[in-house]
Structure formats: C-alpha cells, structure tokens
Amino acid sequence: MIRPAGLGTRLRLLTAALDDAVERVYREAGLDFRPRYFPYFQLLMNRASATVGECAADLGFTQPAATQTLQLMARSGWIEVVPGEDRREHRYALSAAARGRVPELQSIWDAIARAAEALDAALPAPLAATIDAALASLDRESFHALIMRELIP
Template sequence: MKQGLGTQLRHLIELLDGAVQQSYTDAGLDYRPRYTPVMRALAQQQSATVGQLAELAGITQPAATQTVALMKKEGLLLVAAGDEDGRQRVVRLSEQGEALLPQLQACWKATKRAADSLDAELAFPLSECLAQAIAVLEQRSFGDRIRAANKKVRP
C-alpha cells in the first residue's frame, strides 16, 4: 500500500530529526533540533522579538513562542520587555546559549555536509524540492487545494 504524503513527511522528519538529535547527543549536548532556527537567528542578530524570530527562522509565530519558552526554561535564552513597547518580548541568547554556539556550529556544519550528501544521491535534491513545495503552497495553500478537491467529488 502506498503511504500518503503526510505519513511520508512524518517518517522523513523522524529519520532526519532522530539522526540530528543523536548527533547532538554524541557531541555531549543536551539540545533539541527544534531550537536550531531560533539559535541560528540569534547568532546572526543579537536580539529579536518573537515575531521577528518567527520571520527570521522561517517558522510560525506560535512555533516561535513555544520554542522560545522551552529554550528560556532550559536557560538558553533571556526574554525581557521591549524598550518601545512593553508588551513585546525581546529575546537574546543567555551566557549559556552563547557558550553553546561553537559546539552547535560544528554540529550544523556536519549536518549540512550530510544533507548535501543526501541531495547528491537523489534524482533531484530534496532541499530544492522542499523549497519549491513551500513556495507553491505559499501561493495556494494545501487547505485551498483540499477544499477544491472536495468540490470536484461532490455532486
């Protein structure tokens, strides 16, 4: 039986994230792969609001909010009220987060080399296929496509 797209994507994520998580463990790090987009954004930009982090990291605002909360709890981030708008939360790396960066960057380089080797073995690079799928879905959402498909099957 052919697996559906969602099942295939979940399985692919399990295969990738599981290996990346293991690489952090092997490096002696207690670190989750889901933190990486936020860590990378803050490594490039010293501080950002949660909304800015979501945009910089390419994740949704709810995902950024949840990730920031987890990372703060683990001591990787500091969160403070914004200078201009006290309702905004400004996020930056803690000393612990800063100290972790060199080890993480080494892991990220190895992960990039592994991803490049995967792309090289495929008929077409997975990274390009994913980027194209994201771009197409940003133009017309999967929800819109499901609604259109439902209209075609109803009498």
C-alpha cells in the first residue's frame, strides 16, 4: 500500500484507524457510543451540566463542532437538555441511562488506555509524547506561520 506523503493525510489515516477500532469495541459491547463523544462525556461526568459554549471552550473545539456532537449524543440518549438559569440557556447533562452505563464505559476506557500504552511502547518514540510536543510547538508558532516562512524565499 502506498502511503500518502502529506502529514495531514497521514494523521487523518491514523485517527481513522484508532477511531474505527474504538468504535468497533463500543459496537461489540452493544453501545451506541462514538469516540467523539468521549471528551464531552468526561466533561459532563465531572459537572452537573454545561452549555455548548462551555463545552467548546473547555475542550478546545469550535462551537459548531460542539453543537453537532452534543445533538448526536442527545439523539442517542447519552445526554439530555436541562434547564439553565433562564429559558434561553440550553444546558446539557448526562442522562440517567448514561450514568448507569459509566462502569461499563470505564472498563472499555481503561482497556483503551492500556492499548494506547502498548502502541506507544511498540513505537520508536511514544506517539502520545510526540503529539503533545507537536501541539506545544504549534502553540508557540502556528503551522500557517511555518508554511508562510517556507513560501517566502
């Protein structure tokens, strides 16, 4: 198989491989849960409720992405809309059914964490540490700035 040369393409292939495997584990466990739900679920496990804006800000996602994921989670029964301080405020909280599935999910998440550690150990350099270093580097100088420096002779 010929590997694409682009970094973004390789990262998308890696993400797809990881997400597909994790989604398959959820499906085999009889859970309608997606990898993209995980950070939102974790956030809502630690809070009574949160708005779309709070989720987006705390997780580092865009508001449209947070809205889309929260709506999918609500349709799947993982979360529900709960009253806010006023009628206009929409807050989300884990549903009672979701709270009841936490032990089962936690067991899967623990297995995923151990599998990620095994993957890291099999690589020449730990993937998690490399990703963290890349993100930190991009915080110091954006990829756009790096590209522009390469474009300008």
